[in-house]
Every structure is written in C-alpha cells, then in structure tokens.
Amino acid sequence: MPKLDMLQELQLRTQLQLLIQQHRDLDTAIVSLEQTGTSDQLQLRRLKKMKLDIKDKIQQIENMLIPDIIA
Numbered sequence: 001m002p003k004l005d006m007l008q009e010l011q012l013r014t015q016l017q018l019l020i021q022q023h024r025d026l027d028t029a030i031v032s033l034e035q036t037g038t039s040d041q042l043q044l045r046r047l048k049k050m051k052l053d054i055k056d057k058i059q060q061i062e063n064m065l066i067p068d069i070i071a
Helices: 006-036 041-065
Strands: none
Touching: 006 041
C-alpha cells in the first residue's frame, strides 16, 4: 500500500473520528430502544446493521493508517 501524505492522513483521521462518534451514537440508540421494551425489531435490526457497517469502515481506515508489521 502506498504511503499516505499528510493531507490524506489528516482526512482519514477526521473521517475515523466521525465514524467512531456515529458508532457510539448508534450504540446508545440501540441500548435505549432495547431498554424501552416496546422497541420495533425491524428498526433495531437496521440500527445494528448500520453499526456493523460503520465498524467495518472504522477497521478499513485503521488498517490504512497503521502499516502492516512484517514479522
């Protein structure tokens, strides 16, 4: 993978922070819906899928920012 320039790295780190915040917000929303007991199961599934998608994006960006260590 080519080395990132400073601007690219800054953009990725900014995007990473936004995704982490979205992930936390979704987690809070899911917990809140589950605690009410009257939650819509379809809505819960959608939120959980969104949370997983965001987690995958977070992992992709982290992999781009952290170079592989060759053992």
